[in-house]
Amino acid sequence: MSASDQNPLLDEFTQKEYEFGFTTDIESDRIPPGLTDDTIRLLSAKKEEPQWMLDWRLKAFETWKTMEEPVWAHVDYTPLDYQKICYYAAPKSKPQLDSLDDVDPEMRRTMDKLGISTEEQKRLNNVAVDFVMDSVSVSTSFKKTLAEKGIIFCSMGEAIREHGKLVRKYLGSVVPVKDNFFSALNSAVFTDGSFCYIPPGVRCPMELSTYFRINASGTGQFERTLIVADKGSYVSYLEGCTAPQRDENQLHAAVVEIVAMDESEVKYSTVQNWYPGDANGVGGVYNFVTKRGICETRAKISWTQVETGSAITWKYPSCILKGDHSIGEFYSVAVTSGRQQADTGTKMIHLGKGTHSTIISKGISAGRSQNSYRGLVQMTAGADNARNFSQCDSLLMSDTSGAHTFPYIEISNPSAKVEHEATTSRIGEDQMFYCLQRGMTEEQAIGLIVNGYAKEVLNKLPMEFAVEAQKLLAISLEGSVG
Amino acid sequence: MLKITNLHARIGDTEILRGLNLEIATGEVHAVMGPNGSGKSTLASILAGRDDYEVTQGSIEFNGVDLLGLDATERAVAGIFLAFQYPVEIPGVSNMNFLRTAIGSIREQKGQDPISAKDFLAKVKRCAQLVELDGKLRDRSVNEGFSGGEKKRNEIFQMAMLEPMFAVLDETDSGLDIDALRIVSAGVNAMRDEKRSFLVITHYQRLLDHIVPDRVHVLAAGQIVRSGGKELALELEEKGYDWVKEAV
Numbered sequence: 150m151s152a153s154d155q156n157p158l159l160d161e162f163t164q165k166e167y168e169f170g171f172t173t174d175i176e177s178d179r180i181p182p183g184l185t186d187d188t189i190r191l192l193s194a195k196k197e198e199p200q201w202m203l204d205w206r207l208k209a210f211e212t213w214k215t216m217e218e219p220v221w222a223h224v225d226y227t228p229l230d231y232q233k234i235c236y237y238a239a240p241k242s243k244p245q246l247d248s249l250d251d252v253d254p255e256m257r258r259t260m261d262k263l264g265i266s267t268e269e270q271k272r273l274n275n276v277a278v279d280f281v282m283d284s285v286s287v288s289t290s291f292k293k294t295l296a297e298k299g300i301i302f303c304s305m306g307e308a309i310r311e312h313g314k315l316v317r318k319y320l321g322s323v324v325p326v327k328d329n330f331f332s333a334l335n336s337a338v339f340t341d342g343s344f345c346y347i348p349p350g351v352r353c354p355m356e357l358s359t360y361f362r363i364n365a366s367g368t369g370q371f372e373r374t375l376i377v378a379d380k381g382s383y384v385s386y387l388e389g390c391t392a393p394q395r396d397e398n399q400l401h402a403a404v405v406e407i408v409a410m411d412e413s414e415v416k417y418s419t420v421q422n423w424y425p426g427d428a429n430g431v432g433g434v435y436n437f438v439t440k441r442g443i444c445e446t447r448a449k450i451s452w453t454q455v456e457t458g459s460a461i462t463w464k465y466p467s468c469i470l471k472g473d474h475s476i477g478e479f480y481s482v483a484v485t486s487g488r489q490q491a492d493t494g495t496k497m498i499h500l501g502k503g504t505h506s507t508i509i510s511k512g513i514s515a516g517r518s519q520n521s522y523r524g525l526v527q528m529t530a531g532a533d534n535a536r537n538f539s540q541c542d543s544l545l546m547s548d549t550s551g552a553h554t555f556p557y558i559e560i561s562n563p564s565a566k567v568e569h570e571a572t573t574s575r576i577g578e579d580q581m582f583y584c585l586q587r588g589m590t591e592e593q594a595i596g597l598i599v600n601g602y603a604k605e606v607l608n609k610l611p612m613e614f615a616v617e618a619q620k621l622l623a624i625s626l627e628g629s630v631g
Numbered sequence: 632m633l634k635i636t637n638l639h640a641r642i643g644d645t646e647i648l649r650g651l652n653l654e655i656a657t658g659e660v661h662a663v664m665g666p667n668g669s670g671k672s673t674l675a676s677i678l679a680g681r682d683d684y685e686v687t688q689g690s691i692e693f694n695g696v697d698l699l700g701l702d703a704t705e706r707a708v709a710g711i712f713l714a715f716q717y718p719v720e721i722p723g724v725s726n727m728n729f730l731r732t733a734i735g736s737i738r739e740q741k742g743q744d745p746i747s748a749k750d751f752l753a754k755v756k757r758c759a760q761l762v763e764l765d766g767k768l769r770d771r772s773v774n775e776g777f778s779g780g781e782k783k784r785n786e787i788f789q790m791a792m793l794e795p796m797f798a799v800l801d802e803t804d805s806g807l808d809i810d811a812l813r814i815v816s817a818g819v820n821a822m823r824d825e826k827r828s829f830l831v832i833t834h835y836q837r838l839l840d841h842i843v844p845d846r847v848h849v850l851a852a853g854q855i856v857r858s859g860g861k862e863l864a865l866e867l868e869e870k871g872y873d874w875v876k877e878a879v
């Protein structure tokens with residue numbers, strides 16, 4: 150067999166139908182498309198928000214109106230009409246549930262199709278799952294266990310109502326409203342998301358997990374996540390996404406903010422599998438996300454992401470290493486196939502003395518996709534003896550796909566050290582044949598080789614998530630065989 | 632077990648095999664020798680189902696089945712194993728995971744139950760002992776950073792794990808030190824039985840002192856130009872290949 154683009158296996162990899170493409174019949178309560186002050190007022194009212202929140206949104210909206218949509222060199226798409234997007238859709242019956250067993254059977258079936266057995270996750274993995282369908286989170290488990298430790302883990306909507314002081318203090322403190330076009334839009338219209346607070350010295354006893362899912366057709370999803378780790382605390386947070394198949398492009402413009410106070414540690418892991426569009430690039434999710442964390446003294450933030458979905462991904466989880474001896478890490482696997490375009494990477498901003506950052510990025514491109522790594526390492530004047538190590542590997546699975554690496558390095562402190570390594574390789578014909586000769590199917594062989602290539606990153610995921618991520622890589626490759 | 636008739640094969644415009652005939656009975660060990668570039672590895676690859684080569688004429692029958700009608704995976708499932716002349720490295724994939732996947736896949740395709748973790752580990756232990764494979768090598772990524780000799784030993788370890796009906800060993804002896812040669816040969820001999828056949832490709836008569844073949848063939852310019860008993864190997868060692876080539 151040959152690993153070139155003539156290879157029918159790899160061609161079919163490109164043409165694989167989206168595994169999770171199905172639509173759920175849950176009645177939606179939605180407000181008409183369009184965006185004005187009134188839309189925001191209506192949205193805020195529906196969510197029973199306090200005045201300060203509404204004011205904050207309206208101000209963000211004013212800011213957004215003055216901004217222009219960014220243009221990127223390696224991402225190409227039809228411009229969005231922001232007046233055609235529906236900014237609020239909540240499942241009609243909005244249940245307040247203590248137990249996942251009370252969840253709408255239809256929604257349970259959705260979860261089953263996704264292979265998320267919530268009970269099993271609860272029992273076996275000790276994971277508290279905050280399942281967000283469209284915009285309102287409908288079930289949260291393990292709240293009690295968490296509450297005993299003083300940990301707050303709830304939907305953003307609930308946090309705004311119940312923990313207003315905390316939210317007000319930190320919301321927009323890491324990603325300012327005017328940071329970029331999409332963060333401003335998100336600030337104006339975000340509907341839900343998760344909030345998490347870990348008190349000083351507390352080690353969160355379980356992985357906190359949220360499954361996001363865009364469900365109603367034509368609904369832009371504007372998630373807002375805020376994680377605050379107080380001094381000396383620890384939390385591992387998991388975010389997983391799958392989206393059903395749609396004909397129109399859906400916008401996903403989330404904002405994630407992490408505050409890591411002195412000597413705290415936050416691990417943020419993502420598995421992203423939004424609908425990438427069909428073989429011709431029609432449909433699919435536009436994923437424009439702003440994720441950023443700030444580290445105080447000796448704090449540590451690790452971003453780990455496995456990106457297989459979306460028509461277009463634009464995303465740079467970043468760390469501001471403000472405190473001395475703080476640590477930032479970024480581990481990423483990005484798979485693109487078909488006509489997907491991904492422009493992803495990280496920014497490590499070194500402000501404090503002795504700050505360290507590590508970047509490991511593994512891109513896998515197949516079909517006619519474009520996969521770019523774009524990373525900034527900035528050593529500011531105060532970053533004495535700061536260190537960065539970056540490794541960016543690209544694996545090409547076809548002649549028609551592209552891999553690009555754009556490392557930006559800015560050094561304003563002579564004692565700072567930056568190391569950058571990059572490699573590009575082709576999936577080996579010899580490797581494939583070796584596996585086939587041992588009795589593996591083409592599917593298994595590709596799955597094995599790709600998972601091996603991405604292992605360094607997959608190893609950084611929490612156990613239960615790593616299995617899912619491997620499955621996801623395998624699924625992206627599954628239909629690759631006739 | 633195996634019957635190759637008038638096999639012609641080419642890659643691109645170059646014809647490499649030109650009317651090759653070879654028959655191997657069940658339970659027999661045949662050796663193939665021949666000058667560099669004569670087509671030995673090509674023959675091995677074609678038997679294993681590598682589709683870079685185009686078979687333009689001839690047939691291969693394996694236990695009554697038309698082998699050319701099967702793809703590489705199906706041939707492996709049917710019991711064909713190739714110990715590669717140049718085993719490849721697969722970074723990030725542990726030897727154990729690799730073998731579990733392979734065995735799992737073969738069993739599944741045969742409609743058998745998956746192997747239990749316990750049986751698998753017991754088998755690993757047994758087979759590793761057979762070729763005295765270092766425990767550390769077992770746990771490392773497939774062939775990654777292995778020395779040339781270690782890679783060859785790993786091939787025979789895999790063969791022992793997969794228990795094929797028919798194994799092609801492509802220059803498994805080159806790169807082995809004297810002790811390793813003895814150990815690997817003992818491993819192969821331990822697997823010899825009346826149901827399993829081998830095709831051993833080698834340049835050196837020395838290997839055939841350890842693995843004593845039933846037949847020896849000389850492959851030159853894409854054909855078997857001479858066949859004989861194990862004494863043919865000695866003759867070749869003495870006289871080189873020119874005399875067989877001239878005889879054609």
Ligand SMILES: Nc1ncnc2c1ncn2[C@@H]1O[C@H](COP(=O)(O)OP(=O)(O)OP(=O)(O)O)[C@@H](O)[C@H]1O
Nearest residue numbers: 642645647665666667668669670671672673674716
């Ligand atoms: N992919 C290829 N493209 C072009 N020529 C090839 C290719 N593969 C093999 N050949 C040619 O086919 C001929 C036979 O090669 P093969 O590897 O079968 O020889 P061999 O008998 O195994 O040699 P050695 O003893 O050196 O291992 C050689 O001339 C080789 O250059």
Ligand SMILES: [Mg+2]
Nearest residue numbers: 671672673716
């Ligand atoms: Mg050879």
